[in-house]
Amino acid sequence: MPSLSWEEFLNKARSFPSSGIPVADLVRLVRQVQITPDLIEPHIAWSSDHYTRTPLLQLPALEALVLCWEDGQETVIHDHGPSCAVARVISGTTLIENFRQADAGGRPGYARLELIETCDLHPGSVCASDVGAIHSMGNRQGERRRMITLNFYSPPLSRIRTFDRETGKIGEKLYPELLETI
């Protein structure tokens, strides 16, 4: 059961240097923190064009955003650059696909990706991507069901790589442009 209040969570997050919170520590904190509806509700926004990302928290070592996903909306395949990412499902079922780079990087600008894991996460569940991990995230529930996730990044996002699902072509995106794709 969650045992940390939001204030206690913030105090712990502030105790880490701006270089970032190790992913194992961040997973533990995100699992422990109580997320109440009044924390999330002011940050809920919906768009038929793209899932929305609304900032909830910005600290030197950590940022948090509320993501609202209409049915069928999903990220491109991406990493998180020098950041790690931890997401907690607030409502709905989140589909995560985890990939690994299956080549030695011999073709500049391209990567051959291999899908290594697919998982459905339910409300209260937490998933993590350590620095360098490659994944996608989306709402494929069908029946027009919406989904809300609370996503944490440490240190705050600065640059990412995207991977074309068909060709493996690698893209580089910097903040804030990256917010459109991740």
Ligand SMILES: [Fe+2]
């Ligand atoms: Fe991600």
